[in-house]
Amino acid sequence: MFSRIMVANRGEIALRIIRACREMGIETVAVCSKSDANATYLKLADIVVCIGPADAEGSYLNIPSIISAAEITDIEAIHPGYGFLSEVSHFAEVCESSNIVFIGPKSDALRKLGNKTEARKIAIENKVPVVPGSLSVIKSQQEALSVAHEIGFPVIIKASLGGGGRGMRVAHNDISLINSLTIAQREAKAAFKDSSIYIEKYIEDARHIEVQIVGDNYGNIIHLGERDCTMQRRHQKLIEESPAPYITDRAREDICKAAIKMAKSINYTNAGTVEFLLDKENNYYFIEVNTRLQVEHPVTEMVTGIDLVKLQIKIASGERLNIKQKKIRSQGVAIECRINAEDPYNDFRPQPGKITNYHPPGGRGVRVDSHIHSGYEIPPYYDSLIAKLIVHQNTREEAIACMRRALSEYVIEGVKTTIPLQLDLITHPQFANGNINTNFVDNLMAKT
Numbered sequence: 239m240f241s242r243i244m245v246a247n248r249g250e251i252a253l254r255i256i257r258a259c260r261e262m263g264i265e266t267v268a269v270c271s272k273s274d275a276n277a278t279y280l281k282l283a284d285i286v287v288c289i290g291p292a293d294a295e296g297s298y299l300n301i302p303s304i305i306s307a308a309e310i311t312d313i314e315a316i317h318p319g320y321g322f323l324s325e326v327s328h329f330a331e332v333c334e335s336s337n338i339v340f341i342g343p344k345s346d347a348l349r350k351l352g353n354k355t356e357a358r359k360i361a362i363e364n365k366v367p368v369v370p371g372s373l374s375v376i377k378s379q380q381e382a383l384s385v386a387h388e389i390g391f392p393v394i395i396k397a398s399l400g401g402g403g404r405g406m407r408v409a410h411n412d413i414s415l416i417n418s419l420t421i422a423q424r425e426a427k428a429a430f431k432d433s434s435i436y437i438e439k440y441i442e443d444a445r446h447i448e449v450q451i452v453g454d455n456y457g458n459i460i461h462l463g464e465r466d467c468t469m470q471r472r473h474q475k476l477i478e479e480s481p482a483p484y485i486t487d488r489a490r491e492d493i494c495k496a497a498i499k500m501a502k503s504i505n506y507t508n509a510g511t512v513e514f515l516l517d518k519e520n521n522y523y524f525i526e527v528n529t530r531l532q533v534e535h536p537v538t539e540m541v542t543g544i545d546l547v548k549l550q551i552k553i554a555s556g557e558r559l560n561i562k563q564k565k566i567r568s569q570g571v572a573i574e575c576r577i578n579a580e581d582p583y584n585d586f587r588p589q590p591g592k593i594t595n596y597h598p599p600g601g602r603g604v605r606v607d608s609h610i611h612s613g614y615e616i617p618p619y620y621d622s623l624i625a626k627l628i629v630h631q632n633t634r635e636e637a638i639a640c641m642r643r644a645l646s647e648y649v650i651e652g653v654k655t656t657i658p659l660q661l662d663l664i665t666h667p668q669f670a671n672g673n674i675n676t677n678f679v680d681n682l683m684a685k686t
């Protein structure tokens with residue numbers, strides 16, 4: 239087992255990883271930008287290295303700076319968390335060549351799956367159903383039109399290297415497709431430094447179902463069940479739960495099997511998530527693989543009782559997966575709400591600033607993953623996730639009641655947060671009866 243690990247991330251996920259290491263008796267080196275240098279969670283790391291300015295390009299995304307910090311602190315492995323460098327194959331490669339273990343999949347898997355058109359090809363080769371669409375990157379307007387005519391409108395234009403719900407545009411006819419094409423390419427270039435785009439049939443009334451997979455370095459691959467992440471705003475998740483409600487046992491089993499098939503076909507190692515869309519008839523379609531720990535991993539931890547961060551570290555250190563697929567049991571229902579420092583009733587404007595009063599909820603079955611506290615200053619430079627509120631109860635009904643209670647207890651003053659919206663969503667009758675799709679929140683907000 240490693241004796242010292244670097245945590246190359248910030249905020250709640252940095253704290254989540256530091257906590258796992260402290261329980262495992264592993265020393266941690268935390269990195270931080272200048273703007274995070276006084277953050278309280280850093281006190282829980284054994285060593286802190288400031289790696290650059292507030293701007294993430296100069297710090298959390300700065301590979302030479304992170305590798306220098308790793309060398310002077312003599313660490314054996316780096317946990318990248320999610321976002322930032324977690325899915326950058328070049329970073330994993332640099333780690334590999336510097337004799338540092340990257341806690342995640344091999345750089346080769348990151349490269350193959352990081353490109354969504356390549357991932358689609360792998361799915362097709364392995365007979366995993368994909369959303370009908372282009373077989374590779376779209377090169378011309380003519381090609382875009384002919385794909386759209388073949389699969390039928392509406393279609394969605396997506397960036398090949400896209401992520402975080404960005405760079406997607408829906409088109410309903412020839413004119414909007416041609417207009418959106420150039421905009422989508424420009425947006426992809428700006429956000430992902432690559433203008434490649436592809437086209438998929440736009441699945442209306444879709445639910446987002448994803449499968450947690452874990453593989454060791456010896457070819458053993460298992461899944462830890464599925465999560466439903468249908469409650470989204472502009473393709474970004476707001477509420478996640480496990481197990482997925484209102485899905486046939488057949489679809490659940492098939493989706494999990496398809497995820498394993500994908501993972502096995504490229505000898506996937508460490509933790510990953512295979513994402514699917516599910517239509518009204520319970521047909522499922524592969525959309526992408528996320529080659530990292532997900533924000534929503536706690537819901538899987540709660541129902542399976544498995545600590546995913548510890549498991550990632552054990553696998554990266556060379557341990558074998560000692561859990562058999564048959565032994566994995568999902569117990570009860572877990573739901574997570576992402577608490578963002580945003581004003582949900584003013585176009586979700588980010589709310590940087592000082593938290594003047596903070597009281598997190600507690601009680602049976604309540605977990606809060608967060609680095610914030612009274613007096614914490616939310617910096618304006620990074621994403622707005624400030625806390626994850628997770629509940630675990632025996633039934634879905636109890637989990638919803640517990641989440642409602644916990645959200646209403648949660649005091650965060652000084653900045654606006656998504657808590658009031660989360661309360662509206664969690665108590666919405668359509669959430670209770672599973673009658674939602676990925677556009678539910680956008681449609682609801684458009685009406686008010």
Ligand code: ADP
Pocket residue numbers: 369394400401402403404406438439440441442444446470473474513515525526676
């Ligand atoms: P990202 O990598 O940016 O998260 P994904 O491919 O995972 O992008 O898709 C994110 C979300 O966008 C999905 O959960 C869904 O809401 C929506 N989406 C993506 N592809 C489609 C599609 N073909 N039809 C309908 N919605 C889609």
